[in-house]
Amino acid sequence: MDAGRVVIVGGGAIGSAVAAFLRQADLGREVVVIERDPTYRQASSALSASSIRRQFFQPVNMAIGAYGYAFLKEAAHRHLAVDGELPEIGLRDGGYLFLAPPAAEPTMRAVHALQRAEGVQVALLEPDALRARFPWLSTEGIALGSLGLAEEGWFDGYGLLQAFRKRAIADGARFVHGEATGFVRDGERVTGVELGDGSRVPCDALVVAAGPWSGQVGLKLGIDIPVRGRRRSVFVLDTPEPLEPCPLLIDPSGFWLRPEGRYYLSGMSPLADEPDPDDLPLEVDHDSFEERLWPALAERIPSLERLKVMSSWAGYYEMNTVDHNGLVGRWPGFINLYAATGFSGHGIQQAPAVGRGLAELIVHGAYQSLDLSDLSPVRLVENRPLVEQAVI
Ligand SMILES: Cc1cc2nc3c(=O)[nH]c(=O)nc-3n(C[C@H](O)[C@H](O)[C@H](O)COP(=O)(O)OP(=O)(O)OC[C@H]3O[C@@H](n4cnc5c(N)ncnc54)[C@H](O)[C@@H]3O)c2cc1C
Structure with a gap:
């Protein structure tokens, strides 16, 4: 004290x-x-x-x-x-949907059991169930999804x-x-x-x-x-067709995507074996959008082949290394x-x-x-x- x-x-x-x-x-x-x-x-x-x-x-x-x-x-x-x-906090309800390839399925099932034991309301969905619930989603290379059913969202x-x-x-x-x-x-x-x-x-x-x-x-x-500053870029996307319903999607390629009003936000972290330098200038990484993020988005959500970037920004994760x-x-x-x-x-x-x-x-x-x-x-x-x- x-x-x-x-x-x-x-x-x-x-x-x-x-x-x-x-x-x-x-x-x-x-x-x-x-x-x-x-x-x-x-x-x-x-x-x-x-x-x-x-x-x-x-x-x-x-x-x-x-x-x-x-x-x-x-x-x-x-x-x-x-x-x-x-205050204007603007909380919107919306579950996270984590997708796992076959190699990550056992881990997802083990974490699911732990989460349920801790009272987290979460459901595991096989590819058929994923497609039925999210018709815009390609389940190519996906073995399992974990969808939050409550107490998740954005603000x-x-x-x-x-x-x-x-x-x-x-x-x-x-x-x-x-x-x-x-x-x-x-x-x-x-x-x-x-x-x-x-x-x-x-x-x-x-x-x-x-x-x-x-x-x-x-x-x-x-x-x-x-703790080091690790730069992350965020892109505001317009889509030719609305993705409905749309959770906060986490793809095994490393991208995330969620709705924001009539648009969508998306970004991508480096994979574990990729470089992630400290304290880069806060400039948007447009190259990685072209080379990594957009192709990954279009593979998982085919309609995003025709997306439009409305704006973008970069900020630091305060990474505990x-x-x-x-x-x-x-x-x-x-x-x-x-x-x-x-x-x-x-x-x-x-x-x-x-x-x-x-x-x-x-x-x-x-x-x-x-x-x-x-x-x-x-x-x-x-x-x-x-x-x-x-x-x-
Ligand atoms: C692109 C991006 C997406 C994110 N997404 C999420 C998400 O979905 N969910 C989530 O929970 N978190 C997310 N985060 C992380 C989250 O934003 C941060 O964890 C959180 O905002 C950290 O708050 P903070 O107050 O510690 O740091 P900051 O908001 O950075 O505040 C630190 C302050 O310290 C001040 N400061 C630094 N040094 C000094 C000094 N020597 N003297 C005086 N002042 C100083 C700075 O000016 C700054 O204002 C995201 C971050 C980024 C960049």
């Missing part, structure tokens, strides 16, 4: 959620958020595909999915309204970031426009943050929520936070340093659970709503990776 002023580096969805829940948990506590770019031009939270799911490999992520979905469905409106104004991630930020400010958190360029340490304690303008903000506890830049912030603290999972909790070797980073492409949906959980850990010394201890960074020093294979 840490008394006094909490300083949070990074005011994206995660940092803003931590700030909002800290003020809610302890209105007497001073909360300062340091954010170097209040326009959020490069922040992942503003460039996200903002989808939420329960279908993960790790039970803690399945539970966070349930918490996040319930929060977005109802609590967001109760807890994040400011002066009677409801407005930037709206969620702004709602947490406004709620935190309304409750008395202070957002400072500045860059954390250095830290003052006293042994195992961080006692202050140095800003780019030469000023210093003293702290009793420090939270690193700097998204894809968390590894760089870690260097200034003298620690190795294994060790095990592709969030690093949430007290940093090993420190008394008052906490992390909330490394969510590897599933962080915006985890903002409500992580914000609340970390606030509880800081204020009460233990998790109360949802046990997030599996995500503790202690696993890094104990060499116990918590590998999340369902990273899209």
Whole structure:
């Protein structure tokens, strides 16, 4: 438990959620958020595909999915309204559909059993059933599909970031426009943050929520936070024929696709054996669209041979290079340093659970709503990776 002023580096969805829940948990506590770019031009939270799911490999992520979905469905409106104004979160229900080739079928069946045991509502569909349900889908090379039946969908991630930020400010958190360029340490304690303008903000506890830049912030603290910015491009597509009904489709080739209004969003991650360099400039990778994404889309959904790209953008996944999972909790070797980073492409949906959980850990010394201890960074020093294979 840490008394006094909490300083949070990074005011994206995660940092803003931590700030909002800290003020809610302890209105007497001073909360300062340091954010170097209040326009959020490069922040992942503003460039996200903002989808939420329960279908993960790790039970803690399945539970966070349930918490996040319930929060977005109802609590967001109760807890994040400011002066009677409801936030624009725009949650749409829609299951994820993961497709597996024959080689991946046993794994999909094993994960399905685990998910069912954890209360995830999910169905396995054989190719005939897939075609009957999604007539626009080619099941060539597909042995099985896993379809989420509830508590999955997509929403407005930037709206969620702004709602947490406004709620935190309304409750008395202070957002400072500045860059954390250095830290003052006293042994195992961080006692202050140095800003780019030469000023210093003293702290009793420090939270690193700097998204894809968390590894760089870690260097200034003298620690190795294994989080790197990995560029991902998103394409807004128009289609000659609507795909109805359309879930959030995850193809074995690595692409994902989901509806967005009358259009569709799609993107593709590198496969495990392909290069995925750190911190590339945030420019859309049009070559990979032509060479990889479009052919893969047209193979799975033949009508997309005639798609039209309406627009595109690029953002960073804040990739935890060790095990592709969030690093949430007290940093090993420190008394008052906490992390909330490394969510590897599933962080915006985890903002409500992580914000609340970390606030509880800081204020009460233990998790109360949802046990997030599996995500503790202690696993890094104990060499116990918590590998999340369902990273899209
Ligand atoms: C293309 C794409 C698709 C995605 N799809 C999904 C999805 O479908 N579902 C999902 O759950 N997640 C998805 N994600 C991931 C999700 O968006 C992120 O996990 C989440 O937004 C991370 O939030 P954050 O607050 O940690 O980081 P950010 O939003 O990046 O915020 C970090 C902030 O820290 C600030 N900062 C950094 N360094 C400093 C410093 N030294 N001093 C002061 N401020 C600093 C930055 O300016 C930034 O505003 C996607 C991401 C991308 C890019």
